[in-house]
Amino acid sequence: MPSREARFSVAAPAEELWRFLRDFEALCGCIPGVERVHVLDARTVELRVKEKVGVVPLVVDLRAEIVDETPPRRLHAIAKGQHVTMVIDVALEPSAAGTELSSVFEVTGTGPLKPIVDRLFEKRASERTAQFAESLAQRFSRRAPPSS
Amino acid sequence: MSYDFIVVGSGHNGLACAAYLARAGASVLVLERNDRVGGSCHTAEATLPGFKHNICSMVHTHIPLSPVYRELELERHGVRYVYPDQLRGTIFPDQRCLVMYRDSAQMAAEIARFSKRDAATFRQLVADYGEFIDATYLPLMYSPPVAPSLQSAQLEQSEEGRQLLQWQASTPVQLLDELFEAEPVKVHFLARMTVLGFPPDAFGQGWIQLFRILKAEAPICVGGSQQLAEGLRRAVEGAGGTVRTSAEVKRIRVRESRALGVELRDGTRIDAAKAVITNVEPKKSFLGMVGEEHLPASFATRVRNYHSRGRSLFCLHLAVSEPPQYRAGADNPHVNRAFSQEMFCGTVADQVQAYQEIAAGKPPRREMLQITVPTLFDPSQAPGGKHSVLIWQYAPYSVAPDGPAGWKKVRADYAEHCLALWRSYAPNMTQDKILAMAIQDPTDTERHNDNMVNGVDVVGDMTPDQMGYFRPFAGWSSYRSPVEGLYMCGGYCHPGGGVHAGAGHNAAGVIAEDYQLTKWWD
Numbered sequence: 001m002p003s004r005e006a007r008f009s010v011a012a013p014a015e016e017l018w019r020f021l022r023d024f025e026a027l028c029g030c031i032p033g034v035e036r037v038h039v040l041d042a043r044t045v046e047l048r049v050k051e052k053v054g055v056v057p058l059v060v061d062l063r064a065e066i067v068d069e070t071p072p073r074r075l076h077a078i079a080k081g082q083h084v085t086m087v088i089d090v091a092l093e094p095s096a097a098g099t100e101l102s103s104v105f106e107v108t109g110t111g112p113l114k115p116i117v118d119r120l121f122e123k124r125a126s127e128r129t130a131q132f133a134e135s136l137a138q139r140f141s142r143r144a145p146p147s148s
Numbered sequence: 149m150s151y152d153f154i155v156v157g158s159g160h161n162g163l164a165c166a167a168y169l170a171r172a173g174a175s176v177l178v179l180e181r182n183d184r185v186g187g188s189c190h191t192a193e194a195t196l197p198g199f200k201h202n203i204c205s206m207v208h209t210h211i212p213l214s215p216v217y218r219e220l221e222l223e224r225h226g227v228r229y230v231y232p233d234q235l236r237g238t239i240f241p242d243q244r245c246l247v248m249y250r251d252s253a254q255m256a257a258e259i260a261r262f263s264k265r266d267a268a269t270f271r272q273l274v275a276d277y278g279e280f281i282d283a284t285y286l287p288l289m290y291s292p293p294v295a296p297s298l299q300s301a302q303l304e305q306s307e308e309g310r311q312l313l314q315w316q317a318s319t320p321v322q323l324l325d326e327l328f329e330a331e332p333v334k335v336h337f338l339a340r341m342t343v344l345g346f347p348p349d350a351f352g353q354g355w356i357q358l359f360r361i362l363k364a365e366a367p368i369c370v371g372g373s374q375q376l377a378e379g380l381r382r383a384v385e386g387a388g389g390t391v392r393t394s395a396e397v398k399r400i401r402v403r404e405s406r407a408l409g410v411e412l413r414d415g416t417r418i419d420a421a422k423a424v425i426t427n428v429e430p431k432k433s434f435l436g437m438v439g440e441e442h443l444p445a446s447f448a449t450r451v452r453n454y455h456s457r458g459r460s461l462f463c464l465h466l467a468v469s470e471p472p473q474y475r476a477g478a479d480n481p482h483v484n485r486a487f488s489q490e491m492f493c494g495t496v497a498d499q500v501q502a503y504q505e506i507a508a509g510k511p512p513r514r515e516m517l518q519i520t521v522p523t524l525f526d527p528s529q530a531p532g533g534k535h536s537v538l539i540w541q542y543a544p545y546s547v548a549p550d551g552p553a554g555w556k557k558v559r560a561d562y563a564e565h566c567l568a569l570w571r572s573y574a575p576n577m578t579q580d581k582i583l584a585m586a587i588q589d590p591t592d593t594e595r596h597n598d599n600m601v602n603g604v605d606v607v608g609d610m611t612p613d614q615m616g617y618f619r620p621f622a623g624w625s626s627y628r629s630p631v632e633g634l635y636m637c638g639g640y641c642h643p644g645g646g647v648h649a650g651a652g653h654n655a656a657g658v659i660a661e662d663y664q665l666t667k668w669w670d
């Protein structure tokens with residue numbers, strides 16, 4: 001199963017970062033390629049993600065659900081679409097710079113497009129994770145540094 | 149005598165399928181009628197001792213990058229590839245040439261010698277579609293075919309996708325006319341299609357043309373094509389499977405729509421506890437070995453309608469004392485070190501006309517030539533300092549008015565005609581440089597491997613009605629058949645003919661799922 005692990009620091013206390021992560025509209029604004037967000041309830045969201053391969057866009061509609069959480073430390077979510085399932089684990093730990101966010105994304109293509117989805121994830125995951133981290137960093141760099 | 153799986157035919161797809169299943173823990177038997185394995189992966193001393201000639205396959209474009217090579221550890225089993233310096237060289241009647249390079253910037257610079265606008269178009273195609281093709285080409289080959297509706301559903305959501313859908317519907321010639329202005333550039337890229345047997349003017353193949361513009365490689369199997377088959381055999385046997393040569397399957401035993409096993413020509417019966425997998429082309433497999441009485445009528449009709457009417461190849465195998473030197477080397481010296489030199493006249497219309505002549509049973513009089521000298525890159529295929537050469541000329545299987553038998557009358561003259569055409573481009577290839585020659589007309593090709601019906605080297609026409617989801621038959625492109633426990637794994641299945649082992653790989657995946665074997669490679 002293709003997976004990516006990412007770990008980076010965000011200049012905000014864990015509670016603030018947690019509130020951000022739990023605000024689907026705000027969070028999706030930092031996820032590359034998200035085009036449409038429809039919040040169903042506090043734990044469930046539908047989103048459309050567009051991933052361009054060259055000029056050819058691949059469009060994926062996902063329904064993401066937080067299946068387990070320990071505020072403000074851990075979150076486990078599953079996102080499913082027609083051709084893909086994503087399992088997302090996020091952990092927040094206080095650090096000298098604010099909060100260290102570590103995440104593991106496991107992506108599995110499903111059905112006939114599985115080989116293409118898996119290959120695309122392998123090619124793009126690191127780049128997209130870095131973009132997500134950069135978006136978060138920019139989002140929180142506007143705030144005052146966290147108090148220790 | 150019983151095995152979990154019996155594979156009929158030891159072509160590279162059958163061997164690959166068997167190797168995957170054997171490594172999944174199944175007992176596997178591969179049965180081969182001939183005294184050697186490999187089907188079209190066949191290397192023989194067809195001219196003189198020490199000169200190795202590749203009888204039905206030369207280039208294994210996808211194998212080294214494929215999951216098959218990696219997963220079956222073919223390098224460990226002795227299969228190695230070498231890569232020519234340049235990919236192809238298309239030579240035109242005015243002795244200019246267009247060399248195909250791996251590096252897209254170098255390729256664009258080469259195209260710019262003919263048209264700056266076409267070079268810009270090529271660069272834009274690479275930017276727009278290069279990554280898309282990289283991301284989809286191999287995954288689409290090495291997985292069961294995707295339903296057209298699924299492809300369309302994704303692509304129709306965007307303008308760029310809709311353009312791809314329209315390109316897919318067009319003919320190769322239409323697409324090339326839309327994209328490029330310089331005739332030599334179009335001739336070169338059209339040849340990328342016709343060398344694989346794709347007709348130049350068939351609708352529904354524009355997308356493949358796009359793939360062929362942007363994706364190319366030319367690996368040569370060290371020691372000859374046969375070495376791939378030998379490596380696959382070692383992979384099967386290394387995993388505990390059994391390969392038997394000189395064992396001809398007379399029929400696939402079926403009772404109440406279930407395959408039970410096989411019966412050999414000598415009367416030996418071998419049971420298949422789980423399934424029989426046939427690598428033999430559809431008509432022989434289903435109408436011959438199974439029998440129409442065991443098939444649904446609609447399926448039998450589709451088998452009968454499976455067609456191999458496309459162009460074949462007239463081949464000359466030469467042992468030569470020196471390699472050809474092309475006049476076009478003055479235009480670009482790299483042409484002499486390309487995997488192949490191709491002479492398809494000067495216009496797109498010439499290739500279209502050649503296909504029309506072939507359909508009418510006329511061997512083209514003008515050059516439709518591809519030349520490969522594998523010994524430039526793998527000296528082991530000839531005695532020191534000498535070379536083996538393969539010459540192809542597009543040709544019909546049936547020669548009017550006598551049909552296939554007509555080749556007997558014309559083959560010697562046609563061979564001389566092809567040599568004369570070649571010499572007009574490579575004047576050093578005088579008679580004294582040719583140490584020996586073996587002629588292989590399309591009927592010989594079919595005799596070498598009768599899966600190549602009518603000498604069609606891609607095991608059934610690669611036309612839109614017999615590709616992807618429709619190969620070999622709509623509704624039966626999943627490698628399963630209507631007979632329970634009988635599967636298909638040959639080049640007549642997706643992704644089609646050619647040496648890539650895609651069908652064997654994909655069939656093994658389906659079979660492993662059906663029999664709940666561990667897909668150790670997934």
